[in-house]
Amino acid sequence: MVGDAIAYDDILVPTDGSKAAERAVEQAVELAAESGGTVHAxxxxNVGDADFMVTxxxxxxxxxxxxxxxxRFLDAATDRAEQAGVECVTATKSGIPEDEILDYAREHGVDLVVMGRRGRSDPDKPLIGSTTKRVLGKTDVPVRVV
Known part of the structure; x- marks a missing residue:
């Protein structure tokens, strides 16, 4: 722990490649570097958000x-973490984003979730995207919205 900063052992950062998610990755890596923690990207x-599905x-x-x-998104997160000397664990899941994020956080004992306020699928939302809002409403794990 540096100064009065809170130490996080495991920081989850969901990524969808959006600008907000990229900033969340940056902050998750910085926090992990400060506290000696691990980033989980x-x-x-979300197949339901795909452009088309017929057959x-x-x-x-x-x-x-x-x-x-x-x-590609996970590789970018790993590269950023490696540059900072931070361990990065990556995972790909399929399903409803907020459910998968919450399940992953529980299964891996995550101390902090760092998320972009809006992702790729909801760029026109005025303040906080729907996935981020649902995660905030369903978890006891601290969430940092970037």
Whole structure:
């Protein structure tokens, strides 16, 4: 722990590649560097938000596209953490984003969740995006909204 700062052992940062998520990754890495913690970067494939899905082959194609996209976002988070000398664990889940975020936080004993206030799927929301708002309303884990 540095000064009077709170030490976090495990910091979860969900990422969707949005600018807000990129800033959340930056802050999660900074906090982990200050406290000697680990960053957990999580990408949730929300297949329901896909551009189109008509047939099973469309679904498979969409999942493959989302996995590739998520891998890029997680690689970027890992690179940022490595540059700061911070351990980074990555995971990809499929499902309803807020449920997967909350499940991951519980399963891994996360001390803090750092999230962007708006993600890719809700850029026009006025203040806090729907996923972030639902996570805030359903968890006892501290959430830092970036």
């Amino acid at each position: 999580l990408y949730v494939m 099973p082959s469309d679904i498979a194609e969409t999942k493959e596209r989302l996995q590739k996209k998520g891998a």
